Amino acid sequence: MSDDKNQHPEEQILMEGDPDTTGHVWDGIKEFNNPLPRWWLWTFYATCAWGLLYTILYPAWPLLDRATPGILGYSTRAIVAEDIAEFDAMNAPIREQIEQVELAAITPADNPDLYNYAIQGGSAIFATWCSQCHGSGAAGAVGYPNLLDDDWLWGGSIDEIHYTISHGIRNEDDPSAHYSEMTAFDEILSDEEIASVVQYVLNISGQEHDATLAGAGETVYLDNCASCHLDDGSGDRFLGAPNLTDAIWLYGGDEAALEETVRYSRFGVMPPWSADASGAGRLSEAEVRSVSVYVHSLGGGE
Numbered sequence: 001m002s003d004d005k006n007q008h009p010e011e012q013i014l015m016e017g018d019p020d021t022t023g024h025v026w027d028g029i030k031e032f033n034n035p036l037p038r039w040w041l042w043t044f045y046a047t048c049a050w051g052l053l054y055t056i057l058y059p060a061w062p063l064l065d066r067a068t069p070g071i072l073g074y075s076t077r078a079i080v081a082e083d084i085a086e087f088d089a090m091n092a093p094i095r096e097q098i099e100q101v102e103l104a105a106i107t108p109a110d111n112p113d114l115y116n117y118a119i120q121g122g123s124a125i126f127a128t129w130c131s132q133c134h135g136s137g138a139a140g141a142v143g144y145p146n147l148l149d150d151d152w153l154w155g156g157s158i159d160e161i162h163y164t165i166s167h168g169i170r171n172e173d174d175p176s177a178h179y180s181e182m183t184a185f186d187e188i189l190s191d192e193e194i195a196s197v198v199q200y201v202l203n204i205s206g207q208e209h210d211a212t213l214a215g216a217g218e219t220v221y222l223d224n225c226a227s228c229h230l231d232d233g234s235g236d237r238f239l240g241a242p243n244l245t246d247a248i249w250l251y252g253g254d255e256a257a258l259e260e261t262v263r264y265s266r267f268g269v270m271p272p273w274s275a276d277a278s279g280a281g282r283l284s285e286a287e288v289r290s291v292s293v294y295v296h297s298l299g300g301g302e
Contacts, residue, residue, distance in 0.1 A: 018032065019032045019033055019034055020032075020033045021033055055068070055070075056070065056071060057070050057071055057072045057074075058070040058072060058074050059074065059075070091117075094113075094114065094117050095284075095286040096286075097114060098114060098117070098118060098286045098289050098290060099285050099286050099289065101114065103158045103159055103162055103289060103292060103293070104158055104159070106118055106158075106289070106293050115293065117290075118289065118290040118293040118294065119290075119293060119294055119297060121286075121287065121290040121291075121294075122290035122291040122292070122293050122294025122295070123294050125283065125287050125290060125291040125294070126138070126291050126294055126295065129273065129282065129283070129291075130291065130295075133270075134146075134147055138295070138298050142250075142251060142252060143250060143251055143266075143268055144250075144268075145250060146248070146300070147295055147298055147300055148298050148299050148300045149248055149300045150300050150302065151242075151243060151246065151248040151300075152237065152300070152302070153178075153237065153240045153241075153242055153250075154169070154178050154237060154240055155237050155302070156296075156300060156301050156302040157296075157301070157302050158292060158293070158296045158301060161292045161295050161296055161301060162288065162289065162292040163178075164178060164270070165273050165274070165288055165291060165292055165295070166272060166273060166274035166288055167272045167274070168269075168270040168271045168272035168273065169240070169268065169269060169270040170267060170268065170269045170270070171269050171270065171271050171272060173271060173272050174272035177270075177272060178240055179240075180228075180239050180240040180241065181265070181267060182228070182241075182261075182265040182266060182267070183224075183265060184263065184264050184265035185224065185262050185263060185265075186263040186264060188224075189220065189224065189262075193217075193220045194259060194262050194263060195213060195217075195259070196213045196214070196216040196217030196220055197217040197220040197221050197224070197225065197262060198217070198255060198258045198259050198262060199213035199214040199217050199255075200213075200214045200215075200217030200218050200220070200221050201217075201221070201233070201244050201258055202214070202255065202258065203217075204232075204233045204244060204245050205233075205244055205245055205246065205247065205253060206245075206247070207253070207254075221233075228241040229241050229242070229243075229244055232245065233245045250266070250268070251266055273288055273291075274288050
């Protein structure tokens with residue numbers, strides 16, 4: 001049976017005034033050749049010409065390591081840099097003031113304008129540099145301290161916060177960084193001793209525990225842990241030894257987490273954020289002070 005798609009094309013009669021056809025026939029239907037209006041074509045050609053001209057005048061074509069610069073030398077990066085320089089110049093006096101005023105004096109009562117600038121700037125700095133670890137709301141995560149509570153390993157006063165931000169913790173970049181290292185007891189204590197001291201820590205932190213093991217664990221604790229965490233387990237901020245008697249835990253306070261901590265230790269690292277003597281570094285002194293004020297204002301600062 002023959003295909004009827006092109007049957008009897010001669011029977012398709014064009015009416016008077018119909019445009020020419022393209023010669024295409026489908027299912028007995030011929031396709032009219034209706035050209036676009038000239039104004040539309042000229043508009044299209046003009047936009048093509050303008051697009052080509054634009055790629056010549058402005059940065060456009062991607063190369064291996066950059067884009068074509070364009071003969072006008074236009075640069076959005078340069079414009080942004082100029083804007084930043086302009087605002088830096090405008091804010092230079094207040095930034096200088098932040099660097100000179102005592103941190104404790106940057107308060108809503110003593111210096112409201114300076115405090116507001118520090119809070120706004122510190123909030124932006126925190127979101128850019130600190131939120132990746134401490135969270136956007138500063139509530140922290142496992143291994144990253146909560147900055148909203150009043151439990152501070154190295155102190156929560158405005159000056160202590162400033163020092164910690166400036167120099168960091170246990171890093172190899174700043175000789176003034178806070179430094180402490182917990183012993184890993186996996187090869188020092190037996191499994192029974194580790195189990196007992198874990199139960200003792202559960203006991204002094206007010207959690208469910210095995211009383212018999214906890215009794216034996218007290219001796220293990222006093223012999224191996226009290227030198228840093230103190231006899232009562234309240235910790236020593238000077239050493240960065242956490243309080244073991246509260247409900248605030250950096251790496252978790254359940255039995256499994258405590259056993260892992262005792263066996264293998266913990267060693268969190270925070271980088272230094274202040275610029276060095278040459279001026280190289282992540283943040284300027286004014287920025288470090290601003291974010292210090294912001295962190296202190298979150299509610300956990302002392």
